[in-house]
Amino acid sequence: MKRTAQLLTFFAVMLLTVVAFAAEPLKIGALFSVTGPPSFLGEPERNTAQMVVDEINKSGGIKGRKLELVIYDTAGDATKSVQLANKLIKDDNVVAIIGPSTTGETMAVIPVVEKEKVPLISCAAGSKITDPVKPWVFKTAQNDGLAVAKIFENLQKNKINKVAILTVSDGFGASGREQLKIHAASYGMSLVVDDTYGPKDTDMTAQLTKIRGSEAQAIICWGTNPGPAVIAKNVKQLGIKLPLYMSHGVSSKKFIELAGDAAEGIILPSGKVIVADQLPASDPQKNSLIGYVQSYQRLYGVEGDHFGGHAWDAINLLRRAIEAGATTRETIREQIEKSSNFAGIGGVFTFSAQDHAGLTKDAFVLVRIKGGDWQALE
């Protein structure tokens, strides 16, 4: 009697679990810096992630299973990111996390996800996120090193070998500066001036005056709005005629709007998203790009950018993994690692056990600003 009751309870519980499991949406966590200094990353990322998840759910979910996206704002703070990653894992019980937006926050979160064994797809660019490879950590943003390589190739082509670099003193700039220094030698570049500016600085004429007094043949500026726009204006004010290169950190229309005339002629590496319409039809990414840009425009009234693209790629990687039958943390991790030839926004991703970043330098194109718009250089 007692035994039967036990057995019955057991089956009842099992049944309930299965039913609940099938009916319950799959929970995905997201950590974005929606406010705080990196909100230029976090906001488009959040918008994009929400947009993609809504689209998936509207079309009936993945194999009938809907997704639920739990988004928390980290405000660009590493401590908060760690706390919120814990919250996602322990309270919300998510199967995977996308984000955080910045390298610093990602580095802070890595020990947590490694310990709790939850797959993380970071939207930050720092190459140390996946180098060395950590089992549970992936990233969709292109490594800064790839952007640096693009710029140096172009400089080589123009027979320039003395450059001045001006980087912002935050995570983005520090990572860029590190990569510029690492790659300089292999491209035969000498960095004759290595200067920085603060993320909230309002005037960079002092640094540029110093550069003007040096023998630099080109200036590479590594930062995110609004600093580079100020620099572009300062360059014009000081009458500096050297070619000015920027990073992919300013590859949004906002930069052209802020810098105005001073933006003309600036060259920068960018994800293909800003020149989607100029790509040849044969480009494997073209469909994804055009689709993304248009739906973002429809929903939020502005063009989808490079940064939102990182979230697009992250969610779609998860979608592919779930489509392949993965519903647990462990299986999702395995499926992501097996992803190959996924043509996303940031490039064509092919992951492996040795490579959790999945991109090559073809992920970047070099563009020039002309007439207030982007122009692909190649």
Next chain:
Amino acid sequence: MNLTDQLTQYILSGLSTGAIYALIGLGFAIIYNSTGIINFAQGEFVMFGGMLGVYFFHKQGLALPIAFLLAVVVTALCGVIFERFAIRPLRRPTPMNMVIITIGGSIFLRGVAMIAWGKDTHVLPTFSGDEPISFAGATLLPQHLWIFAITILLIIGTKLFFSHTISGKAMSACAVNRRAAGLVGIDVRRMIMFSFILSSAIGAMAGIIIAPLTMTSYDVGVMLGLKGFCAAIIGGMSSGLPTVIGGLLLGVLESLGAGFSSGYKDAVAFVILLLILFFRPQGLFSRGSSERV
């Protein structure tokens, strides 16, 4: 390009940044002198000025001068509301409580701006073109001249206001001794409100005149406020020339710092400030006096 030209450029750049710090510092000093409050929301007034300027110019399509005026008036109105609902209700204000209230106020105002205008950075067109002007081997933009001109006008204006109008004199009296001023029939509350109007309006102007050069967004207030606060302290919290010189000095120190060691430029500026404080604890320009018991 030789070293003197470089130096001239550093100093000119520093002066133009410093002029803005001076204006913001003036706002701090005016409120401090009439109320004894260090208004940590001062930077937010600057931000409001810039953002409202952008709003009226870009969103409402008004002419720049009208957008300028409206932005200043609306910011001053915000100053009044802030004083009325956040500063005045506290019955027995201690300096510490006031610090927290103004910090709360600055967070609140930043939030309002973020919700109202989003997190994007915005820019205003320069007042009169972008053609650089050469001056003794250095270059300036016409906007810099506007900054200098408006700063000088405002300084002269406040000076005249404090020494030649009844309200100004009444405010100076409040600064010296609030209780005594109350006893001789000055409406101290109104003077406090006046000081908030004045400093928020000055802050707003600073915010608008730099927006074409430095851009503006909902979070620029913190750093600008901090620098303005430093300027005011170097000037010994005087609502006159010393604070202006404090601002200019800070600007030039920063610019020179950036010219020689850009990563540490703020550190250089602050180390010098600390040294100044250690050796001239009454501020740079006031004469030493003994403390009364």
Next chain:
Amino acid sequence: MLEVKEITCVFGGLVALDKVSFTIRPGEITGVIGPNGAGKTTLFNIVSGIYSRTAGQVLFSGRDISGLPPDQLARLGLVRTFQNIELFGQMTVLENVMVGLHTKSHCGILACALKLPWHLAEERRIRARALELLDYVGIADLADDSAASLPFGKGRLLEIARALALEPQIMLMDEPAAGLNSRETWELGDLIRKIRSSGVTVVLVEHDMELVMDVCDAIVVLNLGQKLAEGTPRQIQDNSAVIAAYLGEG
């Protein structure tokens, strides 16, 4: 005991004290009087190390103490009270006196934070001594009241008890009778004499002439920053220059 030598003090352009010299003999009660603005309080502030002098010298038991900070002077045995009694309003009456016993106790931050046994013993000793002192000035019953709630007269007594806690050799009192009613003033006179008889030299700045003439053994008269006269109460009362200064003021 205390020797003031050609003390000069200039604020901006204003000469507050001009070469003032006098000597205070041990075991006496000396009054410093003078019309408003004579420089009495400035003199006290200089002697007790709060203001810095422009020129001159202060000798205490033959040692040059000019320019020493107030806390060192206090430890040497020179204490003072203030015209607007400076009590610690956040604390109880007893705690105020215990602060006065600071120099009579020695536990450091660590000993206090860890409540080491000798700290507890010291704390008990201080508490007992503080109660004695309150009893001495007659306000032991108020020990646990908040100092801020004391009426002015009792506050004055507390300030004196607190100063006595340092076991001073010399005590400077700045207008101790200010704000007291006549009964309190009369009791204060008795207390000052009691303090003197316990071996403490007393100097007081005072406007209440009745009190000054009653308790003082010697009087120094200041006017407009200069010493006008010096002598016994009887001599001062007969001094025509002093009378002129006071009448001139009135």
Next chain:
Amino acid sequence: MQRELLKFALFAALVLVVAPLYFQGGYILNVLVFVGINTMLAIGLNLLLGFAGQISLGQAAFYGLGAYVSAILTTTHGFNPWLAMIFAALAIGALAFVIGFPILKLKGHYLAMATLGFGIIVYIVINEYVDLTGGPSGFPGIPNLSIGSFSFDSDMKNYYLIWGATLGVMLLAINLARSRIGRALRAIHDSEVAAQVLGINARLLKVQIFACSAMISSLAGSLYAHYITFVSPSTFGFHFSVELLTMVVIGGLGSIYGSFLGATLITLLPEILRTFHDYDIIFYGALLMIMTIFLPGGLIQGGTLAWNFLRKSWGGKGGADA
């Protein structure tokens, strides 16, 4: 004296026994660990601000220095973490002692400015000295604390570790407040001149307490670094100094339990306000203002008022029964 001890024992029991039982595991425990860290920091600042009456807008610098010294010594140079923690606290205490002399000579807003400047300088150095600190991208891979083979690697273990330390600091601060040093500090707060005239070496005492408060902050920083295992400069910026100031003032100046209340409120507030999404910043600002306007003496004052009211009405009833 006895009642004070009883109060503390009750509080400690609540923190160490009741809270972890109630919030087993989960995210809230993680937040409560931060309440512990912030309580410790707030007490450190309160010693300076609430007792001695000296403002500091650079407290985050000591917190950051503690975290980075621990991080660098253990990770880069392989020191024992406990040793590194003690070394950090001593070194930073010594640093505070040295700079305390010129800084604490200043008063009022000059003091605020000088401490703020110090905080900014430290922040810039941490941010710029990339070779040593990893710069703006942070410093990863700090080991957890451990005793033998027992490693403090979970929220629960760290909860006990950090709250143990915080309760220790709390007890020391309570003892200090009721000693000759505490009285002398409050005397300096009320009137520095009057305190000096009573033989208190105000300058030395202020500097000593400044160093103590720096050591407490450094300790909190070390614990933070070993708990999160990652540090980055943005955690230790000006805004955090201001946040600490807010905790102390909102909690109640000069009250140790007030610091706990303030730290709790300011740490939990973002969690509560999270439901408002982007609007949380507005609520946060408004709440700071409203709290200060209606409870100028801080939470502890509000708590005392409520407690007295309750006791009075309860006591009244008890009397009627008898």
